[in-house]
Amino acid sequence: MPIRVTVWGENVHDQENDVVKGIYPNGMHNTIADFLRKDPEIICKTAILQQEEHGLTEEILEATDVLTWWGHCAHKQVVDEVVNRVQQRILQGMGLIVLHSGHFSKIFGKMLGTTCSLQWREAGETERVWVCNPGHPITKGIKRYFEVPQSEMYGEPFQVPTPEENIFISWFEGGEVFRSGLCYKRGNGKIFYFRPGHETFPVYYNSTVQKVISNSVYWVNSEIDVDSWKGKMERKIPIEPIKTQDEK
Amino acid sequence: MPIRVTVWGENVHDQENDVVKGIYPNGMHNTIADFLRKDPEIICKTAILQQEEHGLTEEILEATDVLTWWGHCAHKQVVDEVVNRVQQRILQGMGLIVLHSGHFSKIFGKMLGTTCSLQWREAGETERVWVCNPGHPITKGIKRYFEVPQSEMYGEPFQVPTPEENIFISWFEGGEVFRSGLCYKRGNGKIFYFRPGHETFPVYYNSTVQKVISNSVYWVNSEIDVDSWKGKMERKIPIEPIKTQDEK
Amino acid sequence: MPIRVTVWGENVHDQENDVVKGIYPNGMHNTIADFLRKDPEIICKTAILQQEEHGLTEEILEATDVLTWWGHCAHKQVVDEVVNRVQQRILQGMGLIVLHSGHFSKIFGKMLGTTCSLQWREAGETERVWVCNPGHPITKGIKRYFEVPQSEMYGEPFQVPTPEENIFISWFEGGEVFRSGLCYKRGNGKIFYFRPGHETFPVYYNSTVQKVISNSVYWVNSEIDVDSWKGKMERKIPIEPIKTQDEK
């Protein structure tokens, strides 16, 4: 059974900014989908903000095992109804991979409950990404560290709950450091935050960045087996007899 | 410095239901505030749904170290603006104690990111609450277990993220079990969920229940020391020089 | 690639106690191995205390993906050299399933760092095991709860670090409760503690108990991919030039 991935893209910079158009002429979401499709175990579709229901209807989410999320300038345009639907699907077991500026997406904040804020600088500086967890499936095939030659800087404090696993730490040429690969589980769903990736730099063509995203698709994917009772609040009949107050 | 507690009450059953009025003639929030006030280290105010901004204005929250939350039938009437404000204050360091049916409050779900659903039955059955963590400050002075003679049953699965500490597990006469004392930290704020407490039973007069709530006030209380930069997303200047692409 | 399981048994009660011999004539380890072997995806061997190096040589551990551990009266007879070897293999990625009285084994205490003590009673009472995490792979195919008609009681407090996931909670006829299915990760290795199982009761013939153990074999199994640098302390040459104190 192949993994069914939906790559979600905000697709605003990709349409409006000439630098971004030059780097990602088909939009970042298509660049991401293209490299994932090279894996025969992955079936990959895309969805964008501008589609009806942002391309994330009930039917599409039900047919999605793993959702990747990239957004930046239009987080607020994502309607709450869709965000709630994505949340429910994650809790059922859909994997979520949040990329770069998706740290401020409604869905990431909703799943984690914190501001997810950070420090930043856009200066085209080098990012060196260090592996903290070399035995983790997400770092399979990755060496001690890899470099992204031009990156937007994200710096600590990254205001998120303590992750269940910390996979990468980035250092930036200008001096800052950042926890750039974080694992969470919420309900049945696994969540991976991966920092690298910026619209004005060709980060999603970097083969190591691609390898990490591919690895993380496998990691967040779960077999979902939702019985009717599992997610529901239900009134239950007692298993054992209950005494009245007089009998006690 | 005494701890400044605000006891929040939904105050709907307390006004409308004769059974509840009989047990809590001044409302559950006043019953809770009354026993907390016996501690000279605690200064306790109350706030209710029906007040302007639900009694949780900026000024009141800024003067609150610990907020306790009881709600049941009117969770949806709590306006999002107030919920967001409470969330921000928790992330700054205010403690939150969520009581019983507050598991379905907007603020608890917002902090945790999951459905917080559970199984239930209202049959006046005995609840036996077992201590899992006898050295924890919340269980100070509590024996191996204590009993609540009449309780609403809550049963697993309790759909919350894995707690950082599990303080109590309840067993119910009808057969179910439930993780009934859970600790979380989000941002600088500590959160404690405590299960016992129901509007139609005199649970908040139980001296052991009172002891646990008092202990948890101390535990969730933190010294807050918010510098200007801490919660904010800021653009930062580099510490080290950044090379241009030509220089690299 | 099938999963290579080694079922380790202390094999002392099984040889010396007539009740145990009556229930497990080939030893508990063979009963466990027998039901695991029904799964064509699993290749299962056994190892016992009485073998040289307790049957856990370097070669055998290197050919083991998942180790299950049952011990009770002879924990101290397990030599430290073998315990250390098992620990190293877990840190590399071997899964460990600790059964019942294995809570006091050297290997479990060594991995967790706490006493792992608990309360107990041997009275042949009913154990009702509740599912806390219905979407977890370990509970696949398990209903809301299952019962073991005759069990040794284990009661809280169970003195272990907070688990990463709490899968089951048991209630016992005599009144106590216990966290009876706990998940940990240490290094690359996953660890599952599963409470049911006692030498004087036929617990390992219970089909639901068997189902849980089979499920957990899959869950603790990991693909191990140990590069030479991963587990080792190494002196590293700098990537960037380091200034002398005079240059600073």
Add this chain to the structure above:
Amino acid sequence: MPIRVTVWGENVHDQENDVVKGIYPNGMHNTIADFLRKDPEIICKTAILQQEEHGLTEEILEATDVLTWWGHCAHKQVVDEVVNRVQQRILQGMGLIVLHSGHFSKIFGKMLGTTCSLQWREAGETERVWVCNPGHPITKGIKRYFEVPQSEMYGEPFQVPTPEENIFISWFEGGEVFRSGLCYKRGNGKIFYFRPGHETFPVYYNSTVQKVISNSVYWVNSEIDVDSWKGKMERKIPIEPIKTQDEK
């Protein structure tokens, strides 16, 4: 009630190495104790490897609320009996602060269950320590980052269990990064690992390093309230009647 701190020092380099003697003429343990003693809320004693029972007798541990640990070349000389005694006291509630090369101490490995290995280089390079958790009591009064002008490098992967909180991340002039402030709880005891500090550099005279260690003394300190039943394995009588198999 002041906090009773015992500063433990290996005291080998301090006696044998002229560079170390030049920097820490009274031994590192006395340098650490000296700055802690400036706080009137702290009562501070020292203990060293060369004393009987390494200065950590039952009596001394019972009168210790917080133990700090520095060791490097003589970890193996610490006898297991003392290590076990320290572990028991931590589980009861004594705080432990592990400094720098103490990552390879017997007590740290025993509490965490992993190798605690890392990468390293001794080149006198700059260490920049970034705050990840600005609202935490351990970072009170600490700015965004601080620098140690000459440090031994420690690099990821640091093979420890996921910490409950990650307080600091260090970057080193030669390029590596490291999680340099980690929080754990085991039993009733809090544990803080703090990376900076090396025998051939005057790190423990750095006022920010001193501030962090002082803050962490407060954080790991707990009120201990050990009842007789808490740490013990006990056979319990049933609370509810247990049916015989015939009655079921």
